[in-house]
Amino acid sequence: MAKVSIFWFRRDLRLHDNAGLYHALRGAHPVLPLFIFDREILDDLESPKDARVEFLHDTLAGMKESLEQEGHSLLVRYGFPKEIWPALLKEFDVAAVYTNRDYEPYAKKRDQMVRELLDNAGIPFHDFKDHVIFEAEEVQKKTGGNYTVFTPYSRTWKEVLNNRMDSFTNPDGEQQEISYYLKPYPVEAYASHFLETEPLPMPTLEDMGFEPTDIEIPPKSVSRGLIRTYDETRDIPAINGTSRLGIHFRFGTISIREKAWRAKQLNDTFLNELIWRDFYAQILDEHPHVAERSFRPKYDYVPWRNDEADFKKWCEGKTGYPIVDAGMRELNATGYMHNRVRMITASFLTKHLLIDWRWGEAYFAKKLLDFDLSSNNGGWQWAAGSGTDAAPYFRVFNPYSQQKKFDKDFKYIKKWVPEFGTDRYPEPMVEHKMARERCLEAYKSGLEKA
Numbered sequence: 001m002a003k004v005s006i007f008w009f010r011r012d013l014r015l016h017d018n019a020g021l022y023h024a025l026r027g028a029h030p031v032l033p034l035f036i037f038d039r040e041i042l043d044d045l046e047s048p049k050d051a052r053v054e055f056l057h058d059t060l061a062g063m064k065e066s067l068e069q070e071g072h073s074l075l076v077r078y079g080f081p082k083e084i085w086p087a088l089l090k091e092f093d094v095a096a097v098y099t100n101r102d103y104e105p106y107a108k109k110r111d112q113m114v115r116e117l118l119d120n121a122g123i124p125f126h127d128f129k130d131h132v133i134f135e136a137e138e139v140q141k142k143t144g145g146n147y148t149v150f151t152p153y154s155r156t157w158k159e160v161l162n163n164r165m166d167s168f169t170n171p172d173g174e175q176q177e178i179s180y181y182l183k184p185y186p187v188e189a190y191a192s193h194f195l196e197t198e199p200l201p202m203p204t205l206e207d208m209g210f211e212p213t214d215i216e217i218p219p220k221s222v223s224r225g226l227i228r229t230y231d232e233t234r235d236i237p238a239i240n241g242t243s244r245l246g247i248h249f250r251f252g253t254i255s256i257r258e259k260a261w262r263a264k265q266l267n268d269t270f271l272n273e274l275i276w277r278d279f280y281a282q283i284l285d286e287h288p289h290v291a292e293r294s295f296r297p298k299y300d301y302v303p304w305r306n307d308e309a310d311f312k313k314w315c316e317g318k319t320g321y322p323i324v325d326a327g328m329r330e331l332n333a334t335g336y337m338h339n340r341v342r343m344i345t346a347s348f349l350t351k352h353l354l355i356d357w358r359w360g361e362a363y364f365a366k367k368l369l370d371f372d373l374s375s376n377n378g379g380w381q382w383a384a385g386s387g388t389d390a391a392p393y394f395r396v397f398n399p400y401s402q403q404k405k406f407d408k409d410f411k412y413i414k415k416w417v418p419e420f421g422t423d424r425y426p427e428p429m430v431e432h433k434m435a436r437e438r439c440l441e442a443y444k445s446g447l448e449k450a
């Protein structure tokens with residue numbers, strides 16, 4: 001049996017501009033690419049119809065097919081990494097393992113377990129930065145330590161980006177100046193270093209207990225025009241003014257370097273959103289307690305009401321607040337919700353209904369195609385006031401003024417709440433002024449107790 005290197009795909013599902021894959025292919029041994037459908041994650045999903053699992057499956061099938069056209073293949077396994085890895089080491093003569101880093105607490109624990117297993121077998125485990133432009137230690141305060149406030153973070157982020165320029169030959173053969181950190185990894189040049197093999201088997205969705213869905217996945221590409229005008233259109237939920245690339249960033253079906261480079265050329269506001277993504281990733285990496293608790297500990301003392309019946313109304317989009325209901329119904333129907341409306345619905349749940357942000361976070365995690373632990377957690381803690389950049393807790397979004405500002409013609413609302421304005425539409429479940437005062441009192445008492 002020939003020695004191989006294994007490249008382990010996780011949230012970097014592409015055969016171009018992939019840091020870890022590039023390094024694996026440049027190594028001394030033919031590369032066997034691997035993906036594991038991880039039961040530690042899949043077993044927690046509630047519905048057999050999960051568009052994200054289906055998307056992963058379709059993407060892998062496509063990658064496998066293109067590898068097979070060149071006499072290579074992709075190994076896809078279903079199970080628990082702690083069982084699959086020892087089995088792989090028996091099945092193959094593994095010289096080295098390569099992968100890209102993942103900053104979520106579960107992923108870090110899993111990777112540590114695999115690293116130890118490989119260490120014991122004398123096999124090196126090489127991991128690379130690929131998912132973000134900068135990891136925590138690359139964007140640090142002048143006085144040391146990582147940033148916990150976005151604006152100064154983004155300033156330093158841009159400085160670091162621009163401080164190291166390099167040149168590269170673009171696909172048209174032209175020499176171009178580019179930040180060193182945005183240079184693509186030319187995987188294609190080493191594609192012949194994949195292991196030559198017969199097509200390998202792959203589990204079907206049904207083998208893993210899942211079924212196809214009818215949820216549509218937004219395309220991987222987005223027009224330059226949209227990015228150019230992003231700053232003018234991004235806040236209006238009724239128009240298609242944002243990229244909808246979230247799911248592709250989540251699973252790495254597009255390269256963050258390529259999109260950040262485009263953003264840098266076309267629209268600074270769009271670039272800023274990509275910086276928010278790095279920002280929250282480094283917060284989760286450096287402050288993993290946020291996955292369970294408030295970033296600011298004293299906010300754990302807020303006395304949540306946690307009323308189950310209220311929560312159900314919010315989930316189903318039956319609160320009697322049309323902008324909230326439209327958002328929740330868009331989420332339930334499509335797996336997507338516009339950013340402005342994510343902020344409004346999250347604020348409504350935590351402040352108007354005084355329901356723990358973790359309940360809302362978990363619901364979004366279940367439903368969002370682009371669910372990403374770091375950004376979702378960041379967004380929820382921002383809305384609840386407990387997070388990094390949080391607005392002061394006494395700033396409570398007024399759903400009516402938000403609607404007047406961002407959906408003044410009720411276009412978005414009418415799309416998702418067709419019965420709005422008829423007697424079939426419910427009365428508001430709480431009165432705004434009362435809810436606001438109740439929220440202020442609860443937060444105040446919680447913070448005083450802390």
Ligand code: FAD
Pocket residue numbers: 234242243244245246247249273274276277280337338339340342343346364368370371372373375376377378379380383
């Ligand atoms: P665009 O507006 O086109 O932005 C491009 C990309 O930039 C996004 O795809 C995303 O990768 C990144 N981005 C944009 N805004 C943010 C932000 N505020 N924070 C971090 N990254 C950002 N984003 C997720 O990717 N996953 C989540 O699970 C998630 N949950 C959220 C929950 C709440 C309560 C809030 C307020 C925000 C959440 N966001 C989340 C951030 C943001 O709403 C989404 O990234 C955005 O709406 C996705 O749509 P888009 O791809 O059209 O984004």
